Amino acid sequence: MSDDRVARLLLTQEIALFLYAEAEMLDERRHDEWLALLADDIRYWMPMRRNVKYGDTTREFTRETEDVSWFDEGKDTLTRRVRQIQTGIHWAEEPQSRITHMVSNVQLLEATPDANAPREVLIKSRFLIYRNRVETETDLLVGKREDTLRRDGDGWLIARRKIILDQNVLMTKNLTFFF
Secondary structure: OOHHHHHHHHHHHHHHHHHHHHHHHHHOOOHHHHHHOEEEEEEEEEEOEOOOOOOOOOOOEOOOOOOOEEEEEOHHHHHHHHHHHHOOOOHHHOOOOEEEEEEEEEEEEEEEOOOOOOOEEEEEEEEEEEEEEOOOEEEEEEEEEEEEEEEEOOEEEEEEEEEEEOOOOOOOOOOOOOO
16 A cells, blocks of 8 residues: 555544544533634534525525525634533523534545645545434434644644535524534
8 A cells, every 4th residue: 555545544534533532522512622623713604405406506505605504603603602502591502402423434535735744634524413402302413514624733623614414404493502
């Protein structure tokens, strides 16, 4: 196996372990640690999905910066959302949700400048989020994420996250959790 292929495989594994650790932080409500994984200039974006005629791929998702979206946030807004949850008086998180983030199918799409010494990587992954609140509220959200990660010392920061839900109609009562 070539050195480049080995470097790419090792980098993919490193990225997967980073994503698994992030999921664990969110599941354990370690929100301050999660915020520390976000670059100061993060773009956290989740477009809305539409039912469109077969082949009409240009209208399936709302457009970035032009149309409404579920999320279009930076670090400041994400931090304020975390702080509100941490007050303990957030109506949608009292009592707190029980959440499990499952991450899979981690793919390294691009490494800049290369896999041997990456400063930035573009990755894609799949997720399943299970949430249970009070006695009867259960949500299951499925989709994919496209992330840009930026090297920060020995670790990574999330510089951009695009969240694509498979659902186009959300039955969940709120979106107070993170993807």
